[in-house]
Amino acid sequence: MSPPRSGRASLPGTRPVGTHDESAASRQVREMFSCIAPRYDLLNHLLSLRFDVMWRKRLARRFAHILRRPDARVLDVCCGTGDLALALSDTPMDSAASAPALLVGADFAHPMLVRACEKAAGSGRRRLQFVEADALSLPFADETFDFVATAFGFRNLANYSAGLTQLRRILKPGGWLAILEFAEPRGAFFRNLFQFYFRRVLPAIGAVVSGNAQAYSYLPESVARFPAPHELAELMDRNAFDEVAFESWTAGIVTLHKGRARV
Numbered sequence: 001m002s003p004p005r006s007g008r009a010s011l012p013g014t015r016p017v018g019t020h021d022e023s024a025a026s027r028q029v030r031e032m033f034s035c036i037a038p039r040y041d042l043l044n045h046l047l048s049l050r051f052d053v054m055w056r057k058r059l060a061r062r063f064a065h066i067l068r069r070p071d072a073r074v075l076d077v078c079c080g081t082g083d084l085a086l087a088l089s090d091t092p093m094d095s096a097a098s099a100p101a102l103l104v105g106a107d108f109a110h111p112m113l114v115r116a117c118e119k120a121a122g123s124g125r126r127r128l129q130f131v132e133a134d135a136l137s138l139p140f141a142d143e144t145f146d147f148v149a150t151a152f153g154f155r156n157l158a159n160y161s162a163g164l165t166q167l168r169r170i171l172k173p174g175g176w177l178a179i180l181e182f183a184e185p186r187g188a189f190f191r192n193l194f195q196f197y198f199r200r201v202l203p204a205i206g207a208v209v210s211g212n213a214q215a216y217s218y219l220p221e222s223v224a225r226f227p228a229p230h231e232l233a234e235l236m237d238r239n240a241f242d243e244v245a246f247e248s249w250t251a252g253i254v255t256l257h258k259g260r261a262r263v
């Protein structure tokens with residue numbers, strides 16, 4: 001693959017304002033999400049006009065061939081309040097198919113997981129399990145999962161390469177990784193519109209509703225720093241993923257990245 005065209009891919013990972021190393025960045029991210037957990041779902045659906053629901057369902061449909069397998073072991077990493085895990089467990093099954101054998105959500109912000117557990121219990125999905133864990137040191141044995149997915153979580157890791165190494169480690173050889181993340185739209189019109197909304201409107205609404213201005217100004221900042229889709233694809237290739245590809249959705253606002261753990 002050709003070298004990255006911009007310098008963003010050389011950034012090791014997220015750095016919320018005022019943090020200069022990985023442990024400070026991770027700590028701040030965990031505190032931020034713990035703080036906004038009570039309003040997280042409301043703001044997610046409100047600020048994305050419920051597109052977030054459609055994006056997670058679409059991801060689940062893309063990997064339905066794995067989710068239908070009765071022996072499939074599936075992880076939603078950086079699961080937050082569990083919406084992707086719930087979408088993965090909702091994937092329509094045909095009559096001959098059954099649900100995955102194991103479906104786990106992992107996150108390091110305890111209050112987010114409390115909500116995930118409540119939602120899973122309320123929906124009757126008893127086979128969904130949640131684990132409090134850091135994505136950079138996951139408590140799973142090598143080659144445990146057939147499919148690892150993450151929605152809007154990967155961007156928050158303090159070290160993207162270390163994150164990919166960790167996700168590669170817990171995937172079985174040939175297992176699939178899916179990363180759904182925000183991106184900056186390509187066309188000038190949409191990019192300007194998106195930036196106005198993302199940098200001005202969204203932080204203002206987020207601050208009022210969540211009471212945490214920092215968390216909702218962090219969102220556009222972290223997206224602006226995140227590797228562009230081709231850069232993340234190159235990083236996945238360098239971190240032992242094959243069949244790396246990405247697709248842009250909704251005028252390029254989000255990108256689905258996928259790759260298979262190298263055999």
Ligand SMILES: C[S@@+](CC[C@H](N)C(=O)[O-])C[C@H]1O[C@@H](n2cnc3c(N)ncnc32)[C@H](O)[C@@H]1O
Nearest residue numbers: 033078079080107108109134135151152153156
């Ligand atoms: C924007 S939320 C996304 C939540 C969920 N996946 C969704 O689709 O709504 C990001 C989540 O990633 C989690 N997170 C960030 N860094 C993490 C890490 N190093 N280990 C585990 N979870 C992490 C945060 O606690 C937060 O719940």
